[in-house]
Amino acid sequence: MLSQFTRLYALIVLFACLIIYLFNQLYHNVVDSGTNYQIDIEQVFQESKNTEVDIIATSSIALPSNLQQELSSGRVIQLVDDQQKHYFYQKNAQGQLLRYGPIDKQFIAQDEDGFYLIIMFYSALAILVLSFIWPLFRDLSRLQKSALQFGQHIDSLNTGIKANSNIYPLAKTFEKMSHQISASVKMHQDLSRTIAHEIRTPLARMKFLSEIVAKDIASEHRQRLVKDVQEIEQLMAEYLSFERLEHDQVMADKQLHNVDDFFAEIADKFSYQKHGFDIAFHSTAAQAYFDQPAMARALQNLINNAIRYAQNTISVQLHIEDGLCQLTVADDGPGVGKEAYKLIQPFIRKQQAGGEKTGFGLGLYIVRKIMIWHQGHVELTNCEQLQGAKISLVWPNKA
Structure with a gap:
């Protein structure tokens, strides 16, 4: 039951996240015109009059080979110093190393608050979905345990599922069924004991009378009578054993x-x-x-x-x-x-x-x-x- 719950819960959360993501994309692309503007960092370096762009010596910073290749190809790289200040570097057409900065982290990582809000939103969504489907699977698990208990020992059951549960009608039907089966089994056991008791008395009389009249009847008839009595005794023994074993669900004490x-x-x-x-x-x-x-x-x-x-x-x-x-x-x-x-x-x-x-x-x-x-x-x-x-x-x- 736990595996079914996990699969259903994951499926619901996945579909909910997908729908919200698609709606979010549609909203930003069609509805939200936005008030924030982004500027390409390469444009900053191309502005020759930008006072925040400095020319520094290439030997003033030591870069790994992969970053040097990035610079040589004309791309912009970003570095952070010990004070968490952000700098951008690029080589111009003359081979000079240009630096733009420093820039505070808050101007670059301004989407972090939005990221945390998204995490909180999806977490709240997951908790909301959980609050809806967990009671259902909790009651189903309780009903499953009752069914297993009923299979091991046939008796009237009370599942304990509340009336406000979604599976309350199913639980009541199961309880009614257990009452009927339990009553039927008890009646069957009582009938078996009664029949066995009622048969033993006339059977004992038959055995007693067969011994009395044994000398007055032919040997073949006497043997036939004894065989019939033994057959009835065997039938009783087998049937009573069958009746006990049919309703016992026990583990052998090996x-x-x-x-x-x-x-x-x-x-x-x-x-x-x-x-x-x-x-x-x-x-x-x-x-x-x-x-x-x-x-x-x-x-x-x-x-x-x-x-x-x-x-x-x-x-x-x-x-x-x-x-x-x-x-x-x-x-x-x-x-x-x-x-x-x-x-x-x-x-x-x-x-x-x-x-x-x-x-x-x-x-x-x-x-x-x-x-x-x-x-x-x-x-x-x-x-x-x-x-x-x-x-x-x-x-x-x-x-």
Whole structure:
């Protein structure tokens, strides 16, 4: 905002000075006849009867070569003595050195007062222009800061812009918009919490009843019921995570962590799941900077995503190169297609062979949000070694 203000201010002052200069020239050339007269100094030397012109010896003054050349060519030169008296010199046709003077400085520099008046005038003009446009840019800067604050934390805002400001209508519209968006987000959060709470109760009853009737129904129906209950639980967990992350604009609290300990903690969580996959963890770096709770959530989402599509093997690797951490999860599943970038958008699900879609399209989006917190990004490619999908998280290795 400051650069825009500087450019506009300089442009206005430049145009104002140009207009005043042109008007001043027009006034002096057309309107002002003037009362002051100027006399060419060469005319003074040509007047043979001028008593103020003296003939002096050329050797009486020492001049540098450039001034001597000026005299030799017949031009007039001006010199000032220790008493600030001005003298004019010229050589006549006979080679004699003529001197005119002394002349007081006030008769020569009589335009200095006018120069200072011009400086004062243009300074006053600049201050006048500043007084007009500075309040506008001050209010715009305040509105910009409010917009940035609103982007970091969605809440009703009061810009504090006064009613006499030129952008007061814009500020009031912005405040009204912030109130509406804040109310909408709060309603959405309340609705999400309510739905989650209301679903948990019947879901708990379903799990309890499924255990009671498990021995009375066929194994395939029992497995289907358990799978449906787990699917609902997963949907709830992903949706609540999505709802929290969607409105959070935070910076990751990156600390230096031991990578092997971090991998051991994640491996321990998946050791209790009966997924039947070989999950291999490997790191070439002993330590790395990351937000452990957020990165644990991201890595678990990636591993859960790989479990859905892998056939036998899942590989988790971390290495640091050129100051960047790269955490990669690869599998031996079908891989990703040409539109892989869409999978990191919310509610975009991968379609398996046969037209069936799996998941709820939130896991990778949550991973992307966590990478934004880490000032990093997500890369989706195919793994040459395992011939499946390869998802890489890349972020700066610094606090």
